[in-house]
Amino acid sequence: MTKPKLLMTRVLSPAVIERARRDYDLDLNENDHIMSADELVARCQGKDAALITLTEKFTAEVIGRLPPSLRVIATYSVGFEHIDLAAAKARGIRVANTPDAVTIATAEIAMLLILGAARRAPEGERLLKDKKWGGWQPMQLIGRRLDGKRLGIMGLGKIGQAVAKRARAFDMEIHYYNRRRCSPTEEQGAIYHDTLDGLLAVSDVLSISAPSTPETRGSINAAALAKLPRGAIVVNTARGDLVNDDDLIAALKSGQVGYAGLDVYKGEPNIHPGYYELENVFLLPHMGTSVIEARDEMGFAALDNIDAVLAGREPPSPLV
Ligand code: DGY
16 A cells, blocks of 8 residues: 655654654655755655644745645644744645643753753853862852742743743742633643733743744833843743844843843844853753653654544644
């Protein structure tokens, strides 16, 4: 029996590739390069499904050139700003993501950034690696404890809830802003703010867990940062384009923001050069889901979505 044809645009974990080879006639981007729009379109020719990642931009223009054979685009991410959903819908192409697989790993990175920023971990490591450490000093690298501090979560979805759960173990007080109020089970006692400004005003630590949408893009700008308590920590594990980089860098320089912990950036991998000059930043290279457990689960979830669509069933995580 001939297998359905699948394009896999990046080299995923071995277990995921093995399953994809077992069930599909697989076209794998063996050398893991970033494909141009033209190559994406060319390699989708004759395919039934595409398993893509956030580095492949499925704009309306690309989607308009996809072949009629392509029935499903499964992204190996919870984020979907790289896919024009309306264009896919108009073409009758199903799109699905991997919301559950990324939750714990991303929440752990948020906690790492919160702790690293509060305790100035990057400065401590630099001191050692630059061979400048003169030994223990009472007032060296004084940071802040987390207990009793207010954690403001922008976007109490699955990841936001997982961050809240972990932060509670550090005795933080949890606040959140969402467009809609969460259920008591989702809130677990977290305090709801019906405006972003309301959340910002009480956030000793702001953790961004909201998706990139026309409403959220650029929303963490100078006006928003000015509403934070002076010296607040800003952590972003969602998408870089929610933050106005010039404004955050200015706030880090002025002390309005005390520290930033960032895993995601606008224009990745070309991050704003101003970040390199600052001491009070903890910068990671978009590694929120970089654990093998998440990588396998993300790939299996994407394949589950594809399996379902090609079998005429509803995918487990449909976007369109
Ligand atoms: C996601 O799932 O959107 C993550 O950013 C991938 O690491």
